[in-house]
Amino acid sequence: MAVNLELLDYDAIARRESEKRYGKWWTLAGAVLVALVWLVPFYYLAVSVFKTQTEYASGLPLALPNSLTPIIGNAVEAWTRAKMDIGMLNSAFYGVVGAGVAVLFAAMASFGLTRLNFRGKDMWFMIIFAGTIFPFQMYLIPLFFAYQKVGILNTHLGMLLFYIAICIPFPTLVLKNFMNGLSREMDEAARMDGANEFTVFWRIVLPNAWGPVTATFLLQFTWIWNDLLFSTVLGNRAETRSVMNSLQVFQGSYSSSGPNLVLTAALLASIPSIFLFFVLRKHFMEGMKVSAL
Amino acid sequence: MNEISQKDQAILARIGVNEVEKRDRRRQKRDFGVALLFMSPALLMVCGLLLAPVFYNVYLSFTNWRKFTGLDELIGFANYERMLGNPFFGEALTNTAIWVVASIVFPIAVGLGLALFLRDVRFSNTFKNIIFIPRILAPTAVGVLWFYVYAPQGLLNRGLSAVSGQQVDIGWLYQDNTVTPAIIATFVWQTVGLVMVLILLGLAAIPKDPVEAAQIDGASRFQTFRHVVLPLLTPTLLVVTILSVLAGFTVFDLLWVMGASYPGQRSLSLAVYMYFEAFQKGSWAYGSAVAVIIGLVVLSVTWVQAALQQRVDRMVR
Numbered sequence: 001m002a003v004n005l006e007l008l009d010y011d012a013i014a015r016r017e018s019e020k021r022y023g024k025w026w027t028l029a030g031a032v033l034v035a036l037v038w039l040v041p042f043y044y045l046a047v048s049v050f051k052t053q054t055e056y057a058s059g060l061p062l063a064l065p066n067s068l069t070p071i072i073g074n075a076v077e078a079w080t081r082a083k084m085d086i087g088m089l090n091s092a093f094y095g096v097v098g099a100g101v102a103v104l105f106a107a108m109a110s111f112g113l114t115r116l117n118f119r120g121k122d123m124w125f126m127i128i129f130a131g132t133i134f135p136f137q138m139y140l141i142p143l144f145f146a147y148q149k150v151g152i153l154n155t156h157l158g159m160l161l162f163y164i165a166i167c168i169p170f171p172t173l174v175l176k177n178f179m180n181g182l183s184r185e186m187d188e189a190a191r192m193d194g195a196n197e198f199t200v201f202w203r204i205v206l207p208n209a210w211g212p213v214t215a216t217f218l219l220q221f222t223w224i225w226n227d228l229l230f231s232t233v234l235g236n237r238a239e240t241r242s243v244m245n246s247l248q249v250f251q252g253s254y255s256s257s258g259p260n261l262v263l264t265a266a267l268l269a270s271i272p273s274i275f276l277f278f279v280l281r282k283h284f285m286e287g288m289k290v291s292a293l
Numbered sequence: 294m295n296e297i298s299q300k301d302q303a304i305l306a307r308i309g310v311n312e313v314e315k316r317d318r319r320r321q322k323r324d325f326g327v328a329l330l331f332m333s334p335a336l337l338m339v340c341g342l343l344l345a346p347v348f349y350n351v352y353l354s355f356t357n358w359r360k361f362t363g364l365d366e367l368i369g370f371a372n373y374e375r376m377l378g379n380p381f382f383g384e385a386l387t388n389t390a391i392w393v394v395a396s397i398v399f400p401i402a403v404g405l406g407l408a409l410f411l412r413d414v415r416f417s418n419t420f421k422n423i424i425f426i427p428r429i430l431a432p433t434a435v436g437v438l439w440f441y442v443y444a445p446q447g448l449l450n451r452g453l454s455a456v457s458g459q460q461v462d463i464g465w466l467y468q469d470n471t472v473t474p475a476i477i478a479t480f481v482w483q484t485v486g487l488v489m490v491l492i493l494l495g496l497a498a499i500p501k502d503p504v505e506a507a508q509i510d511g512a513s514r515f516q517t518f519r520h521v522v523l524p525l526l527t528p529t530l531l532v533v534t535i536l537s538v539l540a541g542f543t544v545f546d547l548l549w550v551m552g553a554s555y556p557g558q559r560s561l562s563l564a565v566y567m568y569f570e571a572f573q574k575g576s577w578a579y580g581s582a583v584a585v586i587i588g589l590v591v592l593s594v595t596w597v598q599a600a601l602q603q604r605v606d607r608m609v610r
Contacts, residue, residue: 105334112331116324131343137584142346165342226431244433259441266437277429
């Protein structure tokens with residue numbers, strides 16, 4: 001049976017194929033509508049930070065700003081009034097040191113749990129992992145009380161100690177699973193050559209686990225950066241406040257002085273996590289997946 | 294019998310099995326010491342700063358500790374009995390129950406809907422990324438942003454005025470009947486992106502063969518989804534549901550930031566109620582008891598998840 005190629009309606013075939021692949025045009029329209037609804041708050045944020053206070057109060061919330069320059073004044077004012085410099089420095093310190101030390105401790109524990117031979121490994125792991133099963137509310141009162149007794153309430157040290165502890169269990173789970181899959185031949189070779197266990201950990205296992213180590217570090221850093229609850233309870237002084245706590249305090253005390261200033265502060269506080277997300281997107285997505293499953 | 298075992302022992306001694314065993318045991322002991330050294334920082338931090346507080350919290354809930362007295366005065370279940378008659382506790386419990394139901398229904402309904410809808414649309418990746426974006430922001434920043442969206446002169450009221458043609462003046466975050474739904478809407482806006490991504494991963498893992506077989510047998514799209522895709526997606530949906538229930542049950546940041554101007558803020562959820570009682574009123578023991586209740590609920594949800602997970606695993610196998 002010969003097909004007369006000239007009688008075929010190529011446009012119709014292409015259209016049918018494309019519809020089969022992507023659905024009708026109205027599905028695209030629906031998706032655009034959903035996306036617009038999702039983005040409106042962001043658009044509102046974006047135009048608000050470019051407005052002066054009078055402009056914000058008098059105009060429509062979604063109107064475009066008259067000029068782009070007010071953002072500089074807004075940023076400076078929000079930065080100084082919300083004491084963002086101290087908040088940012090504190091959070092960066094808590095995040096980098098806290099998550100760094102926590103992931104190091106977690107890696108050491110995982111090394112012990114996977115590369116050495118002893119009984120009752122599951123029990124030891126469960127003790128560490130038990131740190132994730134209780135809700136945060138159960139830590140607050142005893143910690144507040146104990147910190148007060150020891151004298152580390154509202155200090156950088158106290159905040160840091162807690163952040164290290166809370167960031168240990170989850171990386172231990174991830175790194176233990178990862179190290180279980182690493183080949184043990186290199187360890188044995190190094191041991192034959194007279195390396196001690198710490199050298200094996202530091203020179204051989206840790207460099208091989210670099211991928212999950214960075215992924216868990218980033219996740220824990222973001223957790224600490226975003227934390228509001230523990231900063232409110234354990235470090236609620238101007239000198240020790242985290243950036244999110246500063247933001248919340250600023251919103252509470254300056255709600256009369258113009259939403260655009262508070263929104264600018266919210267944007268400033270979010271820049272590091274947005275930046276990290278886009279720069280390290282792949283790591284992050286992997287981290288999110290492991291954190292959820 | 295005896296003779297054989299003697300002979301065996303002789304052979305074993307000759308090839309040195311006993312020695313090997315002994316060396317093995319010695320090595321295990323040494324390894325355990327080294328492993329303990331490696332685990333000790335993690336163990337110390339977790340036990341000292343997380344597990345010990347949990348036990349101490351349970352102890353506190355049975356004392357009469359308030360302000361500066363009563364720390365060593367055990368009063369049994371009196372703190373728990375006090376909850377039963379407290380109207381704020383009742384309201385907080387009701388609101389928490391609303392949060393739990395909402396965080397089962399909405400993330401699944403919206404997340405699954407979006408996942409199925411955006412999977413085959415043109416430019417599907419762009420749309421998925423847009424839905425995911427709110428997730429990168431801190432809950433505090435999201436709370437601040439939506440606080441102004443819901444403000445009396447805010448974006449939402451202005452928008453409704455423009456659409457309806459008359460002045461709309463709803464105090465979304467000031468009224469009893471709107472404050473919880475409004476904050477839940479924000480919660481869904483922020484968290485549903487991750488739910489969608491997880492469901493998409495689950496959908497991608499479903500084998501093609503049964504789906505195609507159903508289509509060849511003449512099943513409609515809905516039938517295929519209902520009887521082939523949905524059962525295979527159940528494990529994913531289960532994990533996602535439990536995750537969002539635990540997140541919704543213990544949510545604090547959003548309620549703290551967005552509920553700041555609501556007169557009844559303390560009864561927005563058990564987590565906020567516990568904070569008020571302990572850190573603002575100084576009823577430490579009573580606050581500990583509320584924390585224990587929160588802990589019991591979280592543990593039982595985790596336990597139900599483990600049980601269901603086992604059943605689903607068996608079904609799939």
